[in-house]
Amino acid sequence: MKIRVGVIFGGESVEHEVSIISAIQAMNKMDQEKYEIIPIYITKNNEWYTGAMLRDIETYQDMTLIKKYAKNVVLYYKKGRFVLQNKGFIKRVVQEIDIAFPIVHGTNVEDGILQGYLQSIGIPYVGSNVYASVTGQDKIYMKQIFTSEKLPITKYTWFYDIDYKQDSSKVLEQIHKLKFPVIIKPATLGSSVGIHTAHDDEELQEGITDAIRYDHRIVVEEIVSNLKEVNISVLGNYEVQSVSEIEEVVSSKDFLTYEEKYIGGSKKTGKFNNSKASKGMLSASRIIPAGIDEKLKEEIEDIAIKAFRVIGSSGVCRIDFLIDQKTNKPYINEINSIPGSLAFYLWEPTGKKYTELLDDMINIAVKDYKKRLNKVHSFETNILEGFNAGSKGVKGIKGLKR
Ligand SMILES: Nc1ncnc2c1ncn2[C@@H]1O[C@H](COP(=O)(O)OP(=O)(O)O)[C@@H](O)[C@H]1O
Ligand SMILES: [Mg+2]
Structure with a gap:
């Protein structure tokens, strides 16, 4: 049976x-002999839908069709x-599934929130668990962990919006310990949303004012000059890992904007433009x-594997690096626990076809699930059995006021 x-x-x-694009690509590449593919689409209002039509990109041109x-x-x-x-009114089982495969990006879904739901109902799922997903999405947690594990990152500081609102001079003083120019980022967003560079205090304050519209925790870090950006993908879990080819991201601006990443329009300058990868969302030029x-x-491969293990990632992730070309020093910028297109285009040059990559990811998830089942999660004995709540009984406990 499939x-x-x-x-x-x-x-x-x-x-x-x-x-949507990542998921449709992946569904088309999954081994149809082995897997029965059930699309599950979550709308922007958090409604879940299923149906064969959801595998077709044209469906999404008219949301009323889905409804x-x-x-x-x-x-x-x-x-x-x-x-x-x-x-609906008549509650009927529409479909049964054996394993969930989240192909989602960004807040509320890639960041551990969806993974938490899946884990709470006990279904096996592909990719990083809750803890790794949270850490991957949160630029502060990530930096704190990498610092304590002595993995190279840029010098940074962070603060709450309230700290800035109550005493901006103290926060600015803290930021002045960094070397300018700096880059300001909301802690948990992605796609360059709310990110600003600042060369002086005026730009800094403008950047912070905008960044706190998006998040209550803000990171400010030193800018890597003579920048070269490279990304690498790691596949595996905490036991076994392998690394992909490395890509170089070419950007015409200071940093990749949302438009550049997903809407396109950057001038193609790469020696080699992966035509499949440069469609739609992956339109930034890459070499x-x-x-x-x-x-x-080799240094990047080594750091990437360490970062993957330290975070506790599973499945496929993409780790982005910033290189100072003058010193040749690499810094980890971030880890994407569910990268766009699942980074398949970084695996193809290693000889691993997308179908095989998806297969590997599902196999890893099954292994992770079995391992999780083998750990003790709860105890058979009910320690509340002999508990005497007194004359009020359980209702009494609920009603107790502190
Ligand atoms: N410390 C830095 N120095 C230089 N450029 C940076 C630095 N941090 C980020 N950038 C640029 O900004 C882009 C977006 O930042 P990133 O932290 O990756 O945010 P996002 O999660 O939105 O992708 C990066 O791809 C890079 O081009
Ligand atoms: Mg990024």
């Missing part, structure tokens, strides 16, 4: 559309099965392999 894979995508995120023809469902655990059940020497390549 394994029923529920591919979950969309969601309440600025990268909603990117996720009309796809089935509005909930995913839950029912008597040993994971089911998608109709949300594969990156123009770096063997020593730096």
